[in-house]
Amino acid sequence: MAERRKLEADLAAALDRDQLRLLFQPVVDSTDERITGFEAQLRWHHPELGVVSPLDFVPVAEETGLIVPIGAWVIDEALAWATRWPAHVKVSVNLSAVQVEEAHLPDVIAKALARHQIGPERLELEITESLFLAEKPAVIDVLARLTAMGVSFALDDFGTGYSALGTLQKASFSRIKIDRSFVARASAMGDEASAIIQAIVRLAASLDMQTTAEGTETRAAFELCRQLGCTQVQGYLFGKPMPPEEATRLVCEAVLT
Numbered sequence: 001m002a003e004r005r006k007l008e009a010d011l012a013a014a015l016d017r018d019q020l021r022l023l024f025q026p027v028v029d030s031t032d033e034r035i036t037g038f039e040a041q042l043r044w045h046h047p048e049l050g051v052v053s054p055l056d057f058v059p060v061a062e063e064t065g066l067i068v069p070i071g072a073w074v075i076d077e078a079l080a081w082a083t084r085w086p087a088h089v090k091v092s093v094n095l096s097a098v099q100v101e102e103a104h105l106p107d108v109i110a111k112a113l114a115r116h117q118i119g120p121e122r123l124e125l126e127i128t129e130s131l132f133l134a135e136k137p138a139v140i141d142v143l144a145r146l147t148a149m150g151v152s153f154a155l156d157d158f159g160t161g162y163s164a165l166g167t168l169q170k171a172s173f174s175r176i177k178i179d180r181s182f183v184a185r186a187s188a189m190g191d192e193a194s195a196i197i198q199a200i201v202r203l204a205a206s207l208d209m210q211t212t213a214e215g216t217e218t219r220a221a222f223e224l225c226r227q228l229g230c231t232q233v234q235g236y237l238f239g240k241p242m243p244p245e246e247a248t249r250l251v252c253e254a255v256l257t
Contacts, residue, residue, distance in 0.1 A: 023241035037090035120150035180215025
């Protein structure tokens with residue numbers, strides 16, 4: 001309990017002490033292997049504990065409400081870096097259910113977009129199916145307001161939770177992210193994992209959505225995902241989560257080649 005209280009206190013001060021950092025992982029088009037976007041990933045550089053994983057501190061942030069100011073900082077920081085990238089490159093930001101329940105979230109995002117003079121079409125918000133389990137009207141209202149603003153949504157970790165098809169009707173998703181567990185298990189056309197991936201791809205295509213295969217770590221996995229029809233891939237094959245300066249250099253150099 002003492003350790004938990006200390007972690008909460010340290011996390012509360014992390015923003016003021018400039019201990020939070022964003023890393024960016026490339027999302028690549030399956031057709032030409034060009035970078036189409038980056039997913040922003042949060043890290044906490046604790047002075048005593050070192051780099052703390054989001055798996056360890058995000059639950060604490062959600063329970064204490066700290067995820068709201070931290071989430072606002074992530075959105076602002078991600079958009080600040082996106083202004084340095086080519087205009088076709090998007091930035092994706094993960095949203096916590098706690099954030100989406102906040103009625104002022106659309107206003108926070110609108111102000112950040114205006115502050116950095118970046119179009120809403122370049123911001124993608126990643127959410128999971130668990131967000132819809134309670135069917136809270138406040139959540140649906142926030143998502144509707146964000147959709148009206150012009151930002152897009154990606155359904156993260158599809159296939160690992162309830163995977164209810166009705167979920168796809170509750171937000172204007174433009175992309176389904178196929179969970180890395182399927183990509184890791186898919187070894188050849190026709191095996192069970194490949195069949196699941198192909199089914200998700202066909203479903204997405206019928207709803208005019210793109211698909212991103214997460215956890216693409218080898219050339220063989222990439223070629224299989226491309227053969228299965230995934231429109232995009234994300235994984236170590238094309239880049240680990242990297243500092244923003246490196247991500248910016250990578251995408252700007254790609255435009256020149």
